[in-house]
Amino acid sequence: MTYNLRSTVSTIPNADPIRVGIIGLSSKKGWAVKTHYPSILQLSSQYQITALYNNTIEASISTIRDLKLTSATAFPTLESFASSSNVDMIVVCLENGNHYDMLIPLLEFSETNMNLRYLFVEWPLRSSEKEVEEICKLTTKRGIQTIISLQGRKSPYILRAKELISQGYIGDINSIEIAGNGGWFGYERPQKSPSYVYEIGHGTDLVTTAFGHTIDVLQYITGSYFSTINAMVFNNIPEQELVDEFGNRLGQRVPKTVPDHLLFQGSLQNGNVPVSCSFKGGKPTKKFTKNLVIDIHGTKGDIKLEGDAGFAEISNLVLYYSGVKVADGMDSIANGKTSYDSGKELMEVYHLRNYNAVIGNIFRLYQSIADFHFNTKHIPNLPNQFVMQGFELEGFPTLMDALFLYRLIEKVYESNSLGSTLNVSNICQYP
Amino acid sequence: MTYNLRSTVSTIPNADPIRVGIIGLSSKKGWAVKTHYPSILQLSSQYQITALYNNTIEASISTIRDLKLTSATAFPTLESFASSSNVDMIVVCLENGNHYDMLIPLLEFSETNMNLRYLFVEWPLRSSEKEVEEICKLTTKRGIQTIISLQGRKSPYILRAKELISQGYIGDINSIEIAGNGGWFGYERPQKSPSYVYEIGHGTDLVTTAFGHTIDVLQYITGSYFSTINAMVFNNIPEQELVDEFGNRLGQRVPKTVPDHLLFQGSLQNGNVPVSCSFKGGKPTKKFTKNLVIDIHGTKGDIKLEGDAGFAEISNLVLYYSGVKVADGMDSIANGKTSYDSGKELMEVYHLRNYNAVIGNIFRLYQSIADFHFNTKHIPNLPNQFVMQGFELEGFPTLMDALFLYRLIEKVYESNSLGSTLNVSNICQYP
Numbered sequence: 001m002t003y004n005l006r007s008t009v010s011t012i013p014n015a016d017p018i019r020v021g022i023i024g025l026s027s028k029k030g031w032a033v034k035t036h037y038p039s040i041l042q043l044s045s046q047y048q049i050t051a052l053y054n055n056t057i058e059a060s061i062s063t064i065r066d067l068k069l070t071s072a073t074a075f076p077t078l079e080s081f082a083s084s085s086n087v088d089m090i091v092v093c094l095e096n097g098n099h100y101d102m103l104i105p106l107l108e109f110s111e112t113n114m115n116l117r118y119l120f121v122e123w124p125l126r127s128s129e130k131e132v133e134e135i136c137k138l139t140t141k142r143g144i145q146t147i148i149s150l151q152g153r154k155s156p157y158i159l160r161a162k163e164l165i166s167q168g169y170i171g172d173i174n175s176i177e178i179a180g181n182g183g184w185f186g187y188e189r190p191q192k193s194p195s196y197v198y199e200i201g202h203g204t205d206l207v208t209t210a211f212g213h214t215i216d217v218l219q220y221i222t223g224s225y226f227s228t229i230n231a232m233v234f235n236n237i238p239e240q241e242l243v244d245e246f247g248n249r250l251g252q253r254v255p256k257t258v259p260d261h262l263l264f265q266g267s268l269q270n271g272n273v274p275v276s277c278s279f280k281g282g283k284p285t286k287k288f289t290k291n292l293v294i295d296i297h298g299t300k301g302d303i304k305l306e307g308d309a310g311f312a313e314i315s316n317l318v319l320y321y322s323g324v325k326v327a328d329g330m331d332s333i334a335n336g337k338t339s340y341d342s343g344k345e346l347m348e349v350y351h352l353r354n355y356n357a358v359i360g361n362i363f364r365l366y367q368s369i370a371d372f373h374f375n376t377k378h379i380p381n382l383p384n385q386f387v388m389q390g391f392e393l394e395g396f397p398t399l400m401d402a403l404f405l406y407r408l409i410e411k412v413y414e415s416n417s418l419g420s421t422l423n424v425s426n427i428c429q430y431p
Numbered sequence: 432m433t434y435n436l437r438s439t440v441s442t443i444p445n446a447d448p449i450r451v452g453i454i455g456l457s458s459k460k461g462w463a464v465k466t467h468y469p470s471i472l473q474l475s476s477q478y479q480i481t482a483l484y485n486n487t488i489e490a491s492i493s494t495i496r497d498l499k500l501t502s503a504t505a506f507p508t509l510e511s512f513a514s515s516s517n518v519d520m521i522v523v524c525l526e527n528g529n530h531y532d533m534l535i536p537l538l539e540f541s542e543t544n545m546n547l548r549y550l551f552v553e554w555p556l557r558s559s560e561k562e563v564e565e566i567c568k569l570t571t572k573r574g575i576q577t578i579i580s581l582q583g584r585k586s587p588y589i590l591r592a593k594e595l596i597s598q599g600y601i602g603d604i605n606s607i608e609i610a611g612n613g614g615w616f617g618y619e620r621p622q623k624s625p626s627y628v629y630e631i632g633h634g635t636d637l638v639t640t641a642f643g644h645t646i647d648v649l650q651y652i653t654g655s656y657f658s659t660i661n662a663m664v665f666n667n668i669p670e671q672e673l674v675d676e677f678g679n680r681l682g683q684r685v686p687k688t689v690p691d692h693l694l695f696q697g698s699l700q701n702g703n704v705p706v707s708c709s710f711k712g713g714k715p716t717k718k719f720t721k722n723l724v725i726d727i728h729g730t731k732g733d734i735k736l737e738g739d740a741g742f743a744e745i746s747n748l749v750l751y752y753s754g755v756k757v758a759d760g761m762d763s764i765a766n767g768k769t770s771y772d773s774g775k776e777l778m779e780v781y782h783l784r785n786y787n788a789v790i791g792n793i794f795r796l797y798q799s800i801a802d803f804h805f806n807t808k809h810i811p812n813l814p815n816q817f818v819m820q821g822f823e824l825e826g827f828p829t830l831m832d833a834l835f836l837y838r839l840i841e842k843v844y845e846s847n848s849l850g851s852t853l854n855v856s857n858i859c860q861y862p
Contacts, residue, residue: 174667175692175711177610179726187730230661230852232696234705236605261606261705265663265694274665274692278707280606280728287733287753289726295610295719297711299618302718322718421661421850 015374017044018118019086021051023078023102024093026059027066031122032093037067039363046370047089053081078102082109089118089369096196098203100131107138118369120147121399124212126203129406136399136430145385146399147369152217152313153389153397154364155357160319160350161296161303162221162393168326169346171300173222173268178277180310181291182210185260186283189240191250198240200257207233207412211262211279213313216397216405218275218294222268223391225404225428226275229266230421231412233259237281264412269425279310292317300324301346316357319350368396387430404428446805448475449549450517452482454509454533455524457490458497462553463524468498470794477801478520484512509533513540520549520800527627529634531562538569549800551578552830555643557634560837567830567861576816577830578800583648583744584820584828585795586788591750591781592727592734593652593824599757600777602731604653604699609708611741612722613641616691617714620671622681629671631688638664638840642693642710644744647828647836649706649725653699654822656835657706658856660697662843664690668712695843700856710741723748731755732777747788750781799827818861835859 020040025032040047049072052060060074075081082090082105090110094102099121110116119139125132139146152158164170185206189198196202219225237260242252260281267274285291292307292315301323307315325341372395375382388400407427415422451471456463471478480503483491491505506512513521513536521541525533530552541547550570556563570577583589595601616637620629627633650656668691673683691712698705716722723738723746732754738746756772803826806813819831838858846853 175709177709179608179707228663228850230663230696232659232661232698232705232852234698234703236703236705263696263705263707265661265696265707265709267663267665272665272667274663274667274694274709274711276610276694276696276707276709278606278608278696278705280705284728284730286726286728288735288751295717297715297717299715304719320719415852419659419852421663421846421852 017046017048018370018373019050019088019115020047020091021053021081021084021087021089022049022091022093023053023081023106024095025049025052025063026054027063028059030093030095032091033067035359035362036091036093038359039366042363043366043370046374047366050086051075051081051084053078078105079109082106083112085113085115087113088115089120090116091120093122096194096202098127098131099125100127100135103135107135107142111142116144118145118147120149120369121402122149123402124203124208125402125406129403129410132399132403132406136403139399140385140387143385147365148397148399148402149362149365150213150216150313150397150401150405151361151365152213153220154361154368155217155312155317156352156355156364157305157317157319157350158217158221158312159393161305162223164303164321165221165296165298166223169301169321169341170296170298170303170323171326172271173273173296173298174271175297176218176222176268176273176275177293177295178214178218178275179289179293180210180214180277180279181285182206182279182282182310185237185256185258185281187237187240187281188243188247188249188283189254189256191242191244195254198254198256198258200259205258206279206281207259207262207409210310211264211277211412212405212409213311214279214292214294215264215277215408216401217312220391221296222270222273224268224270224273225425226266226408227269227272227423227425228421229264229408229411229415229424231415232263233413233416234261234263235259236261262412266424282310291315298323300326313361314358316352316355319348321346321348321350365396368394372396400430403430448477448479449801449804450481450519450546451478451522452484452512452515452518452520453480453522453524454484454512454537455526456480456483456494457485458494459490461524461526463522464498466790466793467522467524469790470797473794474797474801477805478797481517482506482512482515484509509536510540513537514543516544516546518544519546520551521547522551524553527625527633529558529562530556531558531566534566538566538573542573547575549576549578551580551800552833553580554833555634555639556833556837560834560841563830563834563837567834570830571816571818574816578796579828579830579833580793580796581644581647581744581828581832581836582792582796583644584651585792585799586648586743586748587783587786587795588736588748588750588781589648589652589743590824592736593654595734595752596652596727596729597654600732600752600772601727601729601734601754602757603702604704604727604729605702606728607649607653607699607704607706608724608726609645609649609706610720610724611641611645611708611710612716613637613710613713613741616668616687616689616712618668618671618712619674619678619680619714620685620687622673622675626685629685629687629689631690636689637710637712638690638693638843641741642695642708642843643836643840644742645710645723645725646695646708646839647832648743651822652727653701653704655699655701655704656856656859657697657839658700658703658854659852660695660839660842660846660855661852662846663694664844664847665692665694666690667692693843697855713741722746729754731757744792745789747783747786750779752777752779752781796827799825803827831861834861
């Protein structure tokens with residue numbers, strides 16, 4: 001088990017921290033202050049927040065004051081923020097709006113910042129596949145290393161599942177079933193929830209978020225993209241009941257145009273493995289099954305991942321394993337001998353009771369970037385830039401990984417509207 | 432709960448039993464002696480076996496002797512068997528072969544038997560949809576009441592689920608997931624298993640049996656046929672290892688052409704409910720899930736059915752229910768008042784520990800036929816013939832129900848070969 005070896009990132013002698021400029025960090029609310037900020041805080045010898053940009057400069061100033069970001073400057077404009085040479089890494093945390101509309105001017109303005117090396121963008125980008133592809137091209141040309149918050153790939157459970165499979169602990173995968181419960185897309189809507197979440201076309205929906213994150217980790221675990229897919233997208237709840245923070249109905253119905261159910265099935269390129277997947281709107285939650293269940297069956301064993309939220313990237317999971325390690329796993333081949341576990345019937349339940357997956361997976365993403373930046377694992381000839389993570393255990397997902405996932409999601413909608421099973425075996429290639 | 436009221440069939444005063452002629456009853460082996468025979472034996476005041484037909488008359492004679500069928504005659508030819516007026520009901524239990532090739536001459540020869548009223552046929556018929564349709568037409572014209580062994584419909588768990596749903600105990604159904612493990616279609620093949628089971632084109636495969644029976648009970652439970660479907664059929668195990676009765680490998684590989692996996696998804700006509708369904712080949716069995724799981728989610732509650740075999744019709748199930756009964760269920764409407772259970776949070780686990788589902792469901796099918804024949808429930812103006820059961824709680828499935836299921840199965844294969852999502856909303860109409 002190498003997956004949970006402590007990152008060597010905690011001691012970085014004689015090196016300057018990565019200077020981070022954040023768009024969208026507010027001490028008052030939002031995703032950035034809940035996840036990016038505590039992650040950076042825990043890695044204070046590797047990262048330092050040096051610049052902030054928000055809709056208003058006042059928001060940045062009060063955030064600097066509230067969070068005591070003594071090294072940070074509040075910038076009045078995107079241009080001044082992007083061109084500041086006191087920033088090595090830009091983190092974009094937009095709560096709303098198309099990322100493309102922000103990233104294109106950002107990349108243009110940042111051309112004068114010769115220190116800019118990293119661009120960290122949140123999933124989903126709420127942009128079209130073509131727009132994401134354009135950003136990919138621009139950043140690759142500029143030599144800017146991108147990072148996408150498909151942070152489920154850094155979940156210890158996902159990595160453990162990937163490790164077990166790649167080392168032959170379940171033999172050949174022959175069947176996969178996924179059932180998820182997708183958060184807020186049910187019969188009721190919290191009054192304070194922003195309405196754009198329920199309007200189609202904003203790029204944040206059951207397909208891009210609950211399904212997107214989950215199918216990304218599935219591909220990552222199995223080390224395979226899809227070859228054929230079919231999808232059916234449902235909006236069976238065109239109106240929702242407004243409820244207050246205690247769940248009381250307020251007697252008001254509001255329209256919903258985003259999907260509340262996705263049926264997806266297909267086969268993986270590796271082994272032609274059948275994958276069945278059903279994502280349901282959140283409320284009411286299921287009584288006899290967890291909100292996220294990923295069942296992976298193999299010729300020599302099974303892995304079950306269960307979570308309390310239908311979002312693999314923010315849910316603290318439980319991993320169940322049972323099987324017999326086959327002798328021809330990766331490690332035996334590498335060592336030229338049969339490994340210790342070969343042929344034994346094995347069981348494992350893996351769960352970190354106090355693991356905060358919401359922060360933890362983002363934190364581990366920052367760890368990976370620092371490991372890369374400082375080359376803490378002393379990898380010889382470490383390249384200056386990774387175009388994509390693909391299915392590597394090390395590293396972090398990039399905009400290219402995001403682009404491939406966007407293409408799959410566009411195919412999901414296309415399959416639904418055409419009523420066709422689609423061949424998608426060529427979508428994970430660049431350009 | 433009316434579903435398990437004792438059938439009044441046990442006391443039939445002053446009535447002659449139904450005289451049964453069976454094709455394919457052998458005291459030595461087979462399905463008929465394991466299920467039909469003990470069912471009839473337990474209903475000895477309602478049924479009497481009067482005729483047998485087998486491939487050889489010796490087989491019939493020895494079966495009569497072994498089972499002490501003192502009222503039965505062994506017939507040398509299909510013609511003499513079919514035309515005997517000492518038979519009210521013909522039961523066809525073919526282990527192999529196309530039923531059509533047997534049923535057409537059978538129906539022709541039986542024209543001289545004026546007493547013939549019932550024709551009981553096993554699922555699957557291993558015939559094309561057109562052939563099943565032709566048999567339907569012939570029997571309807573002749574006024575012969577058909578019965579098909581889609582006996583899952585008589586399972587107490589299936590009926591309880593149907594009852595809970597129809598009475599509003601889970602509100603409106605909004606999502607269904609099914610995962611099954613289909614018996615013998617895995618990596619290993621028992622040496623003594625007949626090879627036709629593994630050859631495509633014999634009409635007995637994962638799709639017609641494991642999926643067919645299960646999707647039939649799903650439609651029956653929900654009271655709805657499908658409107659759209661997509662299916663992907665896999666044969667990922669083109670060769671199997673022969674094993675002996677102890678599971679030891681015999682070092683011999685044999686070809687397999689039947690599917691070992693089915694992915695199926697679609698929407699029900701009622702409520703546009705998304706249904707996700709994955710049927711896997713049997714071996715190895717799944718470690719962390721039962722061989723059959725049917726998850727039905729509603730706005731007010733959930734029902735989970737679990738079984739040890741991926742065949743709903745022969746598996747002793749467990750039914751789990753949790754929910755709140757809504758006031759507008761069928762019984763409240765019928766009574767014009769709110770029912771006793773309205774608004775209460777309810778839980779139920781329903782399991783008959785010693786229920787033998789293999790015999791039990793067939794037995795209950797025979798009970799239903801007797802209830803109909805003797806009109807034991809004293810239904811006024813009971814018609815002489817039912818064309819189909821459809822979604823009625825009472826009665827029994829007929830060849831017409833089988834025909835509709837055949838059409839769905841043909842659409843499954845069509846969807847797979849065309850790579851299309853298909854509209855199937857018009858297949859459950861006659862003719």
